[in-house]
Amino acid sequence: MKLALLALGAVLATTAAHAETYEVRMLNRNETGGMPYEPDFLRLAPGDTVRFIPTIPSHNAATMPEMIPSGAKPFKGKIDQQIEVSFTVPGIYGVKCIPHYMMGMVMLVIVGDEPVANVAVPAGLPPEAKKRLQEIKARALAKEDPR
Numbered sequence: 001m002k003l004a005l006l007a008l009g010a011v012l013a014t015t016a017a018h019a020e021t022y023e024v025r026m027l028n029r030n031e032t033g034g035m036p037y038e039p040d041f042l043r044l045a046p047g048d049t050v051r052f053i054p055t056i057p058s059h060n061a062a063t064m065p066e067m068i069p070s071g072a073k074p075f076k077g078k079i080d081q082q083i084e085v086s087f088t089v090p091g092i093y094g095v096k097c098i099p100h101y102m103m104g105m106v107m108l109v110i111v112g113d114e115p116v117a118n119v120a121v122p123a124g125l126p127p128e129a130k131k132r133l134q135e136i137k138a139r140a141l142a143k144e145d146p147r
């Protein structure tokens, strides 16, 4: 029995070394407020995939040109389209819902080891998007670097 568990542990450890797929739901409301991605922060290993799910209609997921590592490929899902995006280039990404960008529908993705403290929220964003990203950053900081 113990041997079997050890073997299972080895299998799980091997699997964990491979690329993971994370699911992000696009919603109209949750406990963080209106028009959220859930979760709204992900830290990925290079090569991991995010599946953006239109749980509630009328949302999409697109890269923010202001927040994308150089060399990373932009993406833009259609409204109500479920897309899967592989993040291969390390760095800091902002993701936005185009119809609800003005209402602050954004999320933060960090690929690799970049500290949350290095996230720079661009000054020129719509105020609600800026506010949401600052909230997401503060929550991510509290989670990853509690002091």
Ligand SMILES: [Cu+2]
Binding pocket: 026, 035, 058, 059, 060, 097, 098, 099, 100, 105
């Ligand atoms: Cu939306």
